[in-house]
Amino acid sequence: MKWRRMPLGPIGTNAYIISNDIKECLIIDPGAEAQKIFAYVNEHRMQPLAILLxxxxxxxxxxxxxxxxxxxxxxxxxxxxxxxxxxxALNLSFRVPYLEPLRLKEAEEIITGDGELSIGGFHFTVFETPGHSPGSVSFYFKEHDVIFSGDALFEGSIGRTDLPGGNTDQLLRSIHDKLLTLPEETLVLSGHGLETTIQQEMDTNPFLNGY
Structure with a gap:
């Protein structure tokens, strides 16, 4: 499995395109600038299978x-x-003066809890990791030692909890119970910023010390 981090939009939110040997791909968090995603997919002749949020x-x-x-x-x-x-109002686009309010279509597939998912040639685990938002999830590819953590855990930081539905204690529990139990070498690919590892965050993340 290969992955590409693609910072998009005015605040550089990370989208990820992950692909396998037969050119299937999954697209995680396409936040803006769809043409950049299209260009990458076309350049590498990939077949998108799903969007994961x-x-x-x-x-x-x-x-x-x-x-x-x-x-x-x-x-x-x-x-x-x-x-x-x-x-x-819920997705907070109404707060952003330079952005048209986002009213998207309903999702085709609903995640109801922790569990295994298979899409095409991809098999991975979904972890509920609320705290930054009530329905935050992380996607763990055990075979490849990679977790896509959204805005739960960052390099040296954690997701903000001052937005509607945020809860600091819940977020710290999510990180402690779901993410920090993974193998220390697990690569953490976050919604903002650079990649890190579980070990690095256990050793150096000031928000996790003493929890």
Whole structure:
């Protein structure tokens, strides 16, 4: 499996395109600038299979409908945020003066809890990791020692919890119970910033010390 981190939009939210040996790909959090995603997929002659959303804040979903319609693929989102795609107040796009309010189509696939998912040649685990938002999830590819953590855990930081539905204690529990139990060499690919590892965050993340 290969992955490409693609910072998109005014605040550089990370989208990820992950691919396998037969050129299938999954697109995680296409937040803006759909044409950049199209260019990369076309250049590498990939076949998109699905869009996976770690959560539904505006900066993670802005290009969802363009990508979904281009490739005729389903969107996966947690049940607690399925309505956020349709509502600018919930996805917070109404707060952003330079952005048109986002009213997207409903997701085709609803994540209801922790569990295993298979899409094409990809097999991975979904972890519920709420705290930054109620329906935040992380996608763990055990065979490849990689987890896509959305805005739960960053290099040297954690997701903000001052937005509606945020909860600091819940986020710290999610990180401690779901993420820090993974092998220390696991690569953490976050919604913002650079990659890190579970070991690095256990050793150096000031928000996790003493929890």
């Amino acid at each position: 770690t959560h539904a804040h505006y900066d993670h979903i802005g290009a969802v409908d363009e990508v979904r319609e281009k490739y005729t693929i389903p969107v996966y989102i947690h049940k607690k945020e399925k309505n956020w795609l349709l509502d600018p």
